[in-house]
Amino acid sequence: MSPAILNGEHAAPNGHSHTNGTHAIKEHASLDGFGTRAIHVGSEPDPSTSAVIPAISLSTTYKQHGVGNHKGFEYSRSGNPNRNALEATLAAIESGGAYALAFASGSSTTATVLQALGPDAHVVSVNDVYGGTFRYMTRVAAENQGLQTTFVDLENASDSEVLASFRPNTKLIWIETPTNPTLRLVDIARIASLAHSAPSKPLVLVDNTFLSPFYQSPLVLGADIVVHSLTKYVNGHSDVVMGALILPAHHAALAEKLRFLQNAVGSVPSAYDCWLAQRGVKTLHLRMKAHGANALAVARALQKSPHVEEVIYPGLTSHPRNDLAYRSLSSHARAYVDRFLKDHGDAAGGFPYGGMISFRIRGGAAEAEKFLTSTRLFTLAESLGGVESLAELPAQMTHGSIPPAERALLGIGDNLIRLSVGVEEEEDLVADVEQALEAAASLSRDL
Numbered sequence: 518m519s520p521a522i523l524n525g526e527h528a529a530p531n532g533h534s535h536t537n538g539t540h541a542i543k544e545h546a547s548l549d550g551f552g553t554r555a556i557h558v559g560s561e562p563d564p565s566t567s568a569v570i571p572a573i574s575l576s577t578t579y580k581q582h583g584v585g586n587h588k589g590f591e592y593s594r595s596g597n598p599n600r601n602a603l604e605a606t607l608a609a610i611e612s613g614g615a616y617a618l619a620f621a622s623g624s625s626t627t628a629t630v631l632q633a634l635g636p637d638a639h640v641v642s643v644n645d646v647y648g649g650t651f652r653y654m655t656r657v658a659a660e661n662q663g664l665q666t667t668f669v670d671l672e673n674a675s676d677s678e679v680l681a682s683f684r685p686n687t688k689l690i691w692i693e694t695p696t697n698p699t700l701r702l703v704d705i706a707r708i709a710s711l712a713h714s715a716p717s718k719p720l721v722l723v724d725n726t727f728l729s730p731f732y733q734s735p736l737v738l739g740a741d742i743v744v745h746s747l748t749k750y751v752n753g754h755s756d757v758v759m760g761a762l763i764l765p766a767h768h769a770a771l772a773e774k775l776r777f778l779q780n781a782v783g784s785v786p787s788a789y790d791c792w793l794a795q796r797g798v799k800t801l802h803l804r805m806k807a808h809g810a811n812a813l814a815v816a817r818a819l820q821k822s823p824h825v826e827e828v829i830y831p832g833l834t835s836h837p838r839n840d841l842a843y844r845s846l847s848s849h850a851r852a853y854v855d856r857f858l859k860d861h862g863d864a865a866g867g868f869p870y871g872g873m874i875s876f877r878i879r880g881g882a883a884e885a886e887k888f889l890t891s892t893r894l895f896t897l898a899e900s901l902g903g904v905e906s907l908a909e910l911p912a913q914m915t916h917g918s919i920p921p922a923e924r925a926l927l928g929i930g931d932n933l934i935r936l937s938v939g940v941e942e943e944e945d946l947v948a949d950v951e952q953a954l955e956a957a958a959s960l961s962r963d964l
């Protein structure tokens with residue numbers, strides 16, 4: 518059976534599917550490419566109206582034709598046609614996925630997974646994990662469920678160092694790769710095989726937000742759970758806050774437990790947001806290719822500039838883990854990247870690998886601020902993953918709550934700028950970055 522349909526059936530306790538497209542979904546999931554699945558799975562024409570685009574189903578409750586006799590929907594927190602449809606799409610595009618569960622935000626997704634671990638569990642987490650994840654682990658779960666977390670540099674730790682961090686009660690390994698904002702890469706396959714050899718059999722979770730299901734398929738690399746902040750690339754238009762979990766077919770019992778918590782905790786997304794996010798998903802493959810090609814061009818322009826100290830983009834051949842970036846590409850991204858390399862050759866200086874770049878501008882906080890207020894197209898703002906380009910200063914914005922000493926250890930200096938490269942025209946973005954660098958450089962000349 519196709520994994521994608523499992524999700525819909527799972528969400529409908531009586532086994533009724535909310536669409537009549539069962540066979541169509543199976544064929545899409547097994548035969549079709551990424552973009553085809555993103556557009557078709559979960560978006561079958563409505564059986565009652567034949568509408569090609571799903572209606573937004575705002576009803577909170579559903580008529581029963583006899584007690585307990587319904588079409589799989591009883592109350593909208595427990596299941597909603599738009600949420601089920603989006604979950605089916607997500608399960609179909611995250612390779613290796615069978616179950617998907619949508620939540621009201623990436624953060625509530627994280628909270629629900631950690632709650633599922635129960636009392637007094639131990640987690641091993643990548644050291645520069647997303648700030649909100651760090652906050653939930655150390656300030657909420659630590660207090661409410663006795664969660665212990667060991668933060669480990671999972672990029673550089675040796676096998677024995679990773680194994681030494683495991684305890685008898687280690688239930689979860691939390692990986693985020695590339696990390697934020699210094700874009701370090703963790704070898705998911707290596708960490709997963711270490712974790713699965715440990716006596717406590719911890720689950721391996723990957724926060725795949727930065728690369729999206731297009732560039733990286735953690736479940737194929739051995740992970741047990743994928744987390745996304747759909748707020749970023751998956752929705753892609755900076756107008757929805759939402760999160761999701763995706764699990765493989767062999768984790769039916771865990772998916773069931775998380776489904777129970779999704780309903781019991783109730784941090785579920787609205788039907789309208791699910792509809793918007795599903796619309797966003799349909800262009801994910803097109804957007805991710807454009808994000809990647811634009812980011813590579815901007816990274817190359819930054820590399821050539823005398824006003825830049827260091828450029829961090831894992832797709833650049835100069836990135837210390839560029840070979841790992843290539844090795845860990847999803848099969849669909851690999852096909853795109855290989856074609857890109859064939860067309861552009863070594864002159865490209867690397868390959869598209871998502872839309873996030875960090876760089877150190879020559880100078881300090883003043884030059885960084887001048888750059889950030891001189892761009893015309895890159896908007897100075899937090900967040901990432903939308904079609905529009907954004908730029909920010911991690912030391913004072915997204916990572917401002919990290920103590921300065923720790924920030925220094927993580928390499929988050931006052932001159933480190935993070936770019937979320939959008940899908941505008943490549944030459945416009947390159948020109949914008951170049952003129953803003955000149956503006957910042959003229960500031961230091963004036964001083």
Ligand SMILES: *Cc1c(COP(=O)(O)O)cnc(C)c1O
Pocket residue numbers: 622623624625647649693697724726727746747748749758759760
């Ligand atoms: C934004 C983000 C989150 C949190 O998601 P929200 O939707 O903002 O709650 C988690 N992980 C990563 C990597 C993120 O970028």
